[in-house]
Amino acid sequence: MSxxxxxxxxxxxxxxxxxxxxxxxxxxxxKDPKRLPNELEGRPAPQFxxxxxxxxPVSLDQAQGKPVVLNFWxxxxxxxxxxxxxxxxxxxxxxxxxFYGVIYQDEPEKVLRYLRQVGTSxxxxxxxxxxxxxxxxxxxxxxTFFIDKRGVIAHKSPGPVYPELLDGWLREIQTx
Numbered sequence: 001m002s003x004x005x006x007x008x009x010x011x012x013x014x015x016x017x018x019x020x021x022x023x024x025x026x027x028x029x030x031k032d033p034k035r036l037p038n039e040l041e042g043r044p045a046p047q048f049x050x051x052x053x054x055x056x057p058v059s060l061d062q063a064q065g066k067p068v069v070l071n072f073w074x075x076x077x078x079x080x081x082x083x084x085x086x087x088x089x090x091x092x093x094x095x096x097x098x099f100y101g102v103i104y105q106d107e108p109e110k111v112l113r114y115l116r117q118v119g120t121s122x123x124x125x126x127x128x129x130x131x132x133x134x135x136x137x138x139x140x141x142x143x144t145f146f147i148d149k150r151g152v153i154a155h156k157s158p159g160p161v162y163p164e165l166l167d168g169w170l171r172e173i174q175t176x
Contacts, residue, residue: 046135050125063098067173068147074106083160091122
């Protein structure tokens with residue numbers, strides 16, 4: 001009995017299609033699929049000068065030498081409301097870290113009403129025209145930025161933060 005002939009052209013063509021797909025799939029193993037690259041990580045945080053809900057000026061320079069947590073949020077955002085108690089707790093427990101809530105596409109009056117109901121232990125900043133959000137590359141809320149003592153963005157957390165993540169990154173931005 002004779003062996004069937006192999007069409008080398010079809011075999012090579014199939015390998016040229018399959019091998020790159022296998023390589024592409026393999027390159028994703030061991031990576032966190034939720035972790036998005038952030039071009040700002042490792043770079044100086046963009047400067048800002050805004051006012052808080054009481055009308056007092058706030059700038060990043062005021063926190064010079066202190067770690068900073070910037071949380072972009074809105075009252076219409078369910079996950080933002082869910083993470084608020086955790087942020088309140090960690091802000092109260094870490095007085096050497098400057099926590100700021102940055103209001104994203106929301107009305108300051110609504111934010112004030114909400115914060116009167118639930119309380120807050122840190123300042124909330126009004127971002128007219130979402131200029132600061134644009135400077136930080138915010139794509140949605142909640143998004144939280146962790147800035148170290150040197151003013152460098154150490155981490156960006158898209159989506160709500162959870163205790164282990166928040167505590168780990170708070171420790172990291174407070175270490176010399």
